[in-house]
Amino acid sequence: MVDFAVEDVDFSKLGEPGLVPGVVQHARTRQVLMVGFLDEQALRTTLETGLATFWSRSRGAQWTKGETSGNVLAVERVELDCDRDTLLLHAIPTGPTCHTGEPTCFDPGAQPGSFVHELDEVVETRAQERPEGSYTTSLFEGGVRRIAQKVGEEGVETALAAVAQDDEALLGESADLVYHLLVLLRSRDLGLGDVERVLRERHG
Numbered sequence: 001m002v003d004f005a006v007e008d009v010d011f012s013k014l015g016e017p018g019l020v021p022g023v024v025q026h027a028r029t030r031q032v033l034m035v036g037f038l039d040e041q042a043l044r045t046t047l048e049t050g051l052a053t054f055w056s057r058s059r060g061a062q063w064t065k066g067e068t069s070g071n072v073l074a075v076e077r078v079e080l081d082c083d084r085d086t087l088l089l090h091a092i093p094t095g096p097t098c099h100t101g102e103p104t105c106f107d108p109g110a111q112p113g114s115f116v117h118e119l120d121e122v123v124e125t126r127a128q129e130r131p132e133g134s135y136t137t138s139l140f141e142g143g144v145r146r147i148a149q150k151v152g153e154e155g156v157e158t159a160l161a162a163v164a165q166d167d168e169a170l171l172g173e174s175a176d177l178v179y180h181l182l183v184l185l186r187s188r189d190l191g192l193g194d195v196e197r198v199l200r201e202r203h204g
Contacts, residue, residue, distance in 0.1 A: 001050075002078045006043055010084040020085050024052055024065075024097070027076045027090040028117040028193065033097040034105040036065070038087060043078075050075055052091055071095030116178065120192040123182045136183060144187045150180045 011018050019037040026033055036054035038046070042062050045053040052073035053064045066072035073091040080087060098105040126136040139147050154177040161170040185191055 001047060001075065002080075004080045006040060006047070008084055009040070009043065009080060009087070011040060013083075013085045019055060019057075020087055022052075022054065022087040022089055024073060024089045024091055026117075027092050028121060029115075030117075031104055032106055033073070033091070033093060033103070034065075043087070046075055046089070047078065052089055065097075066094065069095070071097065073097065116182075117192060119179065120182050120186075123179075123186050124191065127186045139180075139183050140187060144184070147180065147184045147187050151177070151184050154180050 009020060011020055014020065014037075018039050020043075022036050022038045024033045024036070025031065036052070037057065038053070039055040039062075042053045042055045045051075045062065045064070049064070051064050051066075052075050053062060055061075056063045064072065072094050073089070074094065075089050075091045077090040078087055079090070093103065096103055123136060126134055127140055130137045130140065139150065154173065158170070158173040158177045161173040182192065185195070
């Protein structure tokens with residue numbers, strides 16, 4: 001979860017000694033969800049439990065995000081910045097992060113979050129829950145061969161649209177291709193993040 005020691009964090013720089021800011025970012029979409037403050041114990045609790053935990057300056061106590069609402073933040077990775085005085089928490093929210101009911105404490109429309117990542121999460125949920133009446137469920141029930149066939153069909157249609165149709169048709173076919181590719185990946189217990197990892201490795 002981390003590549004630094006808790007002792008590496010400089011908790012002395014803020015006007016309130018013993019605290020460092022912690023920026024919480026959605027681990028898939030990269031959308032910034034909230035900002036809180038952590039003392040050393042809150043950081044240790046976060047690392048031990050895997051749930052984003054902060055120090056509340058108003059309450060004067062440690063608190064785990066979502067401990068009353070159930071909308072916890074499951075932390076996958078924590079990064080320490082170059083000055084060793086700010087933390088970046090990569091987390092998966094289990095519900096709205098903001099107390100207002102919004103997914104983020106910032107303007108959702110202003111965030112550069114990737115909708116493709118959001119769609120990948122929806123596909124993952126469909127793979128696990130298999131709700132009746134869902135087209136995605138029907139694809140999973142058809143098996144990997146059927147899904148692979150759909151990806152092939154959509155790939156051909158995308159290529160044909162590129163050479164014989166207008167931009168709107170090309171975009172529509174491309175969207176169909178991306179969606180079916182996400183389903184195919186998830187049928188093999190893979191996701192968009194795995195594709196990104198390979199691309200990063202190739203990029204050097």
